Amino acid sequence: xxxxxxxxxxTPENAIExxxxxxxxxxxxxxxxxxxxxxLGVMAPERLVDVNRLGLNQIxxxxxxxxxxxxxxxxxxxxxxxxxxxxPLLSRALLAGASVQLRxxxxxxxxxxxxxxxxxxxxxxxxCNKREPGSGCAALGGELxxxxxxxxxxxxxxxxxSDMAVAMRxxxxxxxxxxxxxxxxxxxxxxxxxxxxxxxxxETALNHGDLITSVRLxxxxxxxxxxxxxxxRASYAFALVSVALVLRMENGQIxxxxxxxxxxxxxPWRDEAVDTVLIGERPSEALFEKAGETLMSxxxxxxxxxxxxxxxxxxxxxxxxxxxx
Amino acid sequence: xxxxLMVNGANHTLDIDTRVTLLDALRDHLQLTGTKKGCDxxxxxxxxxxxxxxxxxxxxxxxxxxxxxxxxxxxGLSEGDDLNALQQAFLDHDALxxxxxxxxxxCSAMALLDEVRExxxxxxxxxxxxxxxxxxxxxxxxMSGNLCRCACxxxxxxxxEEVASE
Numbered sequence: 001x002x003x004x005x006x007x008x009x010x011t012p013e014n015a016i017e018x019x020x021x022x023x024x025x026x027x028x029x030x031x032x033x034x035x036x037x038x039x040l041g042v043m044a045p046e047r048l049v050d051v052n053r054l055g056l057n058q059i060x061x062x063x064x065x066x067x068x069x070x071x072x073x074x075x076x077x078x079x080x081x082x083x084x085x086x087x088p089l090l091s092r093a094l095l096a097g098a099s100v101q102l103r104x105x106x107x108x109x110x111x112x113x114x115x116x117x118x119x120x121x122x123x124x125x126x127x128c129n130k131r132e133p134g135s136g137c138a139a140l141g142g143e144l145x146x147x148x149x150x151x152x153x154x155x156x157x158x159x160x161x162s163d164m165a166v167a168m169r170x171x172x173x174x175x176x177x178x179x180x181x182x183x184x185x186x187x188x189x190x191x192x193x194x195x196x197x198x199x200x201x202x203e204t205a206l207n208h209g210d211l212i213t214s215v216r217l218x219x220x221x222x223x224x225x226x227x228x229x230x231x232x233r234a235s236y237a238f239a240l241v242s243v244a245l246v247l248r249m250e251n252g253q254i255x256x257x258x259x260x261x262x263x264x265x266x267x268p269w270r271d272e273a274v275d276t277v278l279i280g281e282r283p284s285e286a287l288f289e290k291a292g293e294t295l296m297s298x299x300x301x302x303x304x305x306x307x308x309x310x311x312x313x314x315x316x317x318x319x320x321x322x323x324x325x
Numbered sequence: 326x327x328x329x330l331m332v333n334g335a336n337h338t339l340d341i342d343t344r345v346t347l348l349d350a351l352r353d354h355l356q357l358t359g360t361k362k363g364c365d366x367x368x369x370x371x372x373x374x375x376x377x378x379x380x381x382x383x384x385x386x387x388x389x390x391x392x393x394x395x396x397x398x399x400x401g402l403s404e405g406d407d408l409n410a411l412q413q414a415f416l417d418h419d420a421l422x423x424x425x426x427x428x429x430x431x432c433s434a435m436a437l438l439d440e441v442r443e444x445x446x447x448x449x450x451x452x453x454x455x456x457x458x459x460x461x462x463x464x465x466x467x468m469s470g471n472l473c474r475c476a477c478x479x480x481x482x483x484x485x486e487e488v489a490s491e
Binding site for chain 1: 344366367382385436470471
């Protein structure tokens, strides 16, 4: 690891000052991804700003929803009684990710900002446009499995690895951010992530010094919530495909549906055309197959990733059948 | 950077480089070499210790981030030569071969028992709000962050099962 300064601010304002004071600074929450990347030489911040003592570890009901502090750990969020009861999709997505040891450290804000696990991104000996803009992409033409098929570009096909963010995408989360000018703003998760395009190193809407302070979830739009994760081993592995569903039935028809997907996109994936196929219709296998076709219609199935088309469609159909039974 | 750690009930003041992980602080600065370095990337669980009651990978945490924290390592599980129930169960069930992953397995399993008592659900728990029955599937899922290259998993699960049923 390269040497770095370490700051332990006590307020969000001080944390932002500490971050702005060094152009190469990074906030550290749990550190489970950042420290790993620092050991690999993929990231080398000149200053770490510890955001664990800012009082951002509360989960509080707000009008028509809930507000989750950015410092709440993945374990505590999964176990929160409000979340378990009204947003079980989020609990399930969290519990499907990583190991208990990692979930005990990983934070809500950090999980949103975790980096791709593309092996070419993590290997400093090969080209990667995300790690070193303009250097090329060793993944293209390389060994592919945990890579994206939706939202990719000729510059980057790195997969977004989060389970939590996929659930939050289906739950229409808003991200609350404090900025360097002392302002507070809220960005819908829908607008938070950036497609790689020709700037894959730009991953989110955050500016340097912007600090995520909380995530707000509105009241869920459906009582039927499922997170289904398919992976290479039964536990402690990233998703090959995952499906997050929030759905409500009324008089035998699908009254509302919000679907988001992991393991497929360069960001937590949601395609509202998929929801539109379903809303107002009576459940049927043909309908669910049509939703799957819609989802995968724009997929780039590069060599090694062809399996994701069938897997995603079957996973979606299975989740929809369970939800509308 | 000055950092205070309470380790197995004893207070230590360290003056360490910001780059030192909690794992290296324990092993190289406090000579508590029971905690093991396996992958050093949070994938194997050999470095698992219990911080403020929760198990974590000590390799993926900086010591300076733990100023004032309470750390329990494998050295803090037994009372002198008297093994605790879980350690004895690991021996009784042949839950180790080379033993390298064992300190991490033990710390992880100790915390697991507390988590189940607190009603914390896992990926395989049927009802998020229901009581947790510590089946073999539950133990396997909850221990998935600890690898054993000797594959003593059957013994490890049996040892935890025995202690949980007591």
